[in-house]
Amino acid sequence: MNISVIGAAGGVGRRVVAQAAAAGHTVRALVRTPEQEDMVSLHGAQPVTGDLTNEWQAVLDGADAVVWAAGAGASGNFQAIDGDALTRVVDTLLARGPRRLVVVSSMGVDRPEQMPPFLNAVLRVKAVSDAHVQGSALDWTVVRPGGLSDEPGHGLVQVARTAGRGLISRDDVAAVVLACLHDPATVGQTFEVVQGDQAIPDALAGLRV
DSSP states (O other), X not given: OEEEEETTTSTTHHHHHHHHHHTTOEEEEEESSHHHHHHHHHTTOEEEEOOTTSSOGGGGTTOSEEEEOOOOGGGOOHIIIIIIIHHHHHHHHHHHOOOEEEEEOOTTTTOGGGSOGGGHHHHHHHXXXXXXXXXXXXXXXXXXXXXXXXXXXXXXXXXXXXXXXOEEEHHHHHHHHHHXXXXXXXXXXXXXXXXXXXXXXXXXXXXXX
């Protein structure tokens, strides 16, 4: 599969790149700096230099599927990245393809008032852009992980429409994203994921019920 990763230098994005390349996929990775180019190249991906606020569409060339793993993070520029940029990506995919899109979002998007106050601003922005994804004619999946850690992944998770608060390693989030790309039953699904006791394929299978 030819996979394009947007947000390839981030904590989840670079793990998606590494795991996808290791699994034999062809990966194009959107990055902004020479250092990021070197990083994704070492993982076996083809770097595409661009900026989500300007030139970025070349990363889509030849793609069968797109992974959105971008976020404003500490910059606080939530509206520009988590909001407007994701909306532009959706509209671009509708116009030129590919149709398959997996979005890494965040737990609590649908209930920001129950989340820690410092997350409220980004969650409200993500609520709007997630809704744009969900209302589109793309073959989309929205993955909403809990609190992220850098612990090694174990491949055991809990998946639910609404999960209790919990942590999940970035390794396991990346593995869930790649599993979604191979599981047509996840198309049109929005779910939360935290560490748990089910193997990822089994956890995703629960969405079919």
